[in-house]
Amino acid sequence: MLFPAVFLCLFGEVENDLRTKSENGGLPLNNNRLEQWGWAEEWNKKWIKTIESMSVEEEAITAAYEPARIIADYGQKFGVITAEGRRFASLTGKFRQRQEAGGMKPGVGDFIVITSHGAQDDVKVHEVLERSSIIARQAAGNETKEQIIATNVNTLFIVCALNKDYNVRRLERYLILAWNSGANPVIVLSKSDLNDDVAFRLAETDEIAPGVPVIAVSAKLGIGKDLLDQYACPGQTVALIGSSGSGKSTIINWLTGQEEQITQEVRDDDSRGRHTTTHRELFLLPDGGVIIDTPGMRELSIWDDGDGIARTFDDIEQWAKQCYFDDCQHGREKGCAVREAIETGTVDASRLTNYHKMQREIAYQLRKEAEVSKRNSKSTKNAPRRKKRGEWRAEVEEDFGASK
Template structure:
């Protein structure tokens, strides 16, 4: 097994040498997590794919779900049983982290994938096509440190693909948008620059958008199960139930993730302004530096809406998302995270009183 096939390079060797100095003296070797199954992981190492689990010391040192190893992580392994099993003693510093808030009211970070170079944001060209939802995915992508690329799948089912591509490009300035059809084999060549040797891409999007089909198409194999979407609402069923990493014939590495029914954003690291760059640019001309773009006089953003330069729905989504991220960064939420981190390992404590959605509405 050649771990260079999974993206191991000089940069990771340097991080590996630094990490070894932090760990106790022992015989360790690098590996990359290719599957997350909860309490256990599938890890690729020099001996091939094996099962791995956290050492007791490492598990005890982790204070939140966001610190646990994730698919795409490079880890330090101590081999057991002749290389058929491994114990994970450490995680190398990440280059990028794709994360979101866990579903429900629990204030915990969920890592979707790590060390990803390009994040494919997948949306189907059917009745599930949703520009406003894509704006939220773009915020997650820009916050991650990965390069976002929008894939519009199932182009063979769409009679106005050109119009929808233009609509998506308007909502995602500076982001590449590709319409593809796995059924017809259209658009694969456009994706080759992203899946070259040593590059890691991840797929994310709502259920039924065609992520698993994309994995099979790009790999030339039936690596992932697929299911038809439901008739009537164009929504899909959850096919992928866990995160998993595969090596592509072009030399790239691809991560498939379960479909998301909803995307609750984690903390913002500039992703909001990048995803809504046009609004940020307009806001520079507002009369007041703290303009909220609601009813203020001299608001350049509201003037752009009135003149038809800016879509009002885009501004409304910006306000809603901004409010959500402000809440996520509030003292109340930060205190809940500290409480959860200090609690005994296990299920994090659930928020008491108002639900997350109700508190957000009142914020």
């Protein structure tokens, strides 16, 4: 046994002894509630690491630290799964201070360290375990800020309907986000009943997403569920992203076997109402595993801090290595291998256009970010007003124009 301390009883009797801080290494074998919600072996290690790095905070003097998972974000409060079931939780004062000082914000999917006194609303969030993946985008509006969509996701379903919503350029945008997240992307072409030539669309999508599984499903006709089930299985966390109306909620209902999303319990006490709770929630799948719904996106500005562009446009980057000039922009330069690939029909011209566009967008974000931090470091008194609508925004809307 690798971690003899791991299986000490953490959930049963709470030991008020401070020894529990270092000894309560993880989950007892006979408690499978968090395992149902995606807790796997790797989290035991992360749990020990986190607990050992923490001091004993005020709340932890009378209650031991316990693991939990965030399943919903209501703003001030979070919906969490603890050993006892669903609870509302809030950040400790110390955590909030850290966050206000620019520290990280917990997100849906996070495994966390809590203290609980058994009461419904008394759960405190002390710490977040190191994430295995972060699905994030550039926050809507003109702020330069990362917005976390979901964390600790194994597979990301990029959902695109096989109707007029279908748009390969938008899929490329989602792929950049996916590759940056650390989750494995799977493209799900939904509403296959609305298309007469699904095989054509599958092939077309394959071309722009080398190495990414592409599947077609119809929730309406019940076709392709087995293709989704291979990812949505025990111990796995799946999240869905895609435009508004692409069929994400319908897929969740289909996989969970629920007509209504099963959040009533939490929603009843949620003063912020129905709308917010139908979004960005984590649901349990009947055979194990969890699935996260995310809001339909009207726009998606990518937040590139990884190799998302390089992986999404790997074919272009490979051709570019063969260009005559190292700094070739693939315009009219002599000996451009990318142009040649386009002329021979190997690469689509609009794919190159999108590649340039995504690079411009990221460069613009980075410039803006630099400006903001420069401005923040000076007096804010004479700071120039923000532009209302940047050029990048118009380009994002162009990609999302067809969707609601």
